[in-house]
Amino acid sequence: MEATVANAVMTHAPTQPTTVDYATLSPAAQDTFDRLMEQADITASATEYEALMTAAIAITGIGRPRYNEIFKCACPCTCPVIFDADDPDAHVIEESGGYNLGRLQCPTCADQHPTPAEQ
Template sequence: MTHAPARPEADYRALPGPVQDAFTALMEQADTAGTTDHFLTLMARAASLIGMPLPPSGDIRRCACSCVCGCIFDAEDPGAHVIEHGEGYNLGRVQCPTCADWHPETA
């Protein structure tokens, strides 16, 4: 039996405060990045900052669920659930696959 590859994830809540602040700042910059290259550079910097391998999509998100989930995950994971598209911005609100399974009606 082959095993599915591990999902690249990190826990925002487990990060030291200054790292949380720096991660949040990079994500805010990515939200308004004017080019794809700038966006992907910021995503790579954010992933590197928290020690998470950047997924092939190059797009990570902190779970936007209303619970206290701190999961940082591949925003293009097929199990993720889009709560709100990012009209006018780069980042929409996305639930991690675990929260999408546990309480999919959160919006």
């Protein structure tokens, strides 16, 4: 049995949600979230991008995303879900060019509102 330190830390599973409804955030939090995401989209600095994402994650209270990245659903149904950008069930509508934001559908929309892949 080899227990790693990382695993030990993970055993204290938080009850934080893996998705958050944007509409349930306070107006101030929504505003801050929007600005953080806008900046994350235009920054050319990976360090700054990380910091912006970390702040956005803290504001939403979303549970530990896999790679410290969250997106708001880009589904045409105007879905308000904010989710882990690296969720394997999320659907990529548009790949990001470089290391800024692409457009993703949340897992629920990927299932219920499939968007044809761009050819």
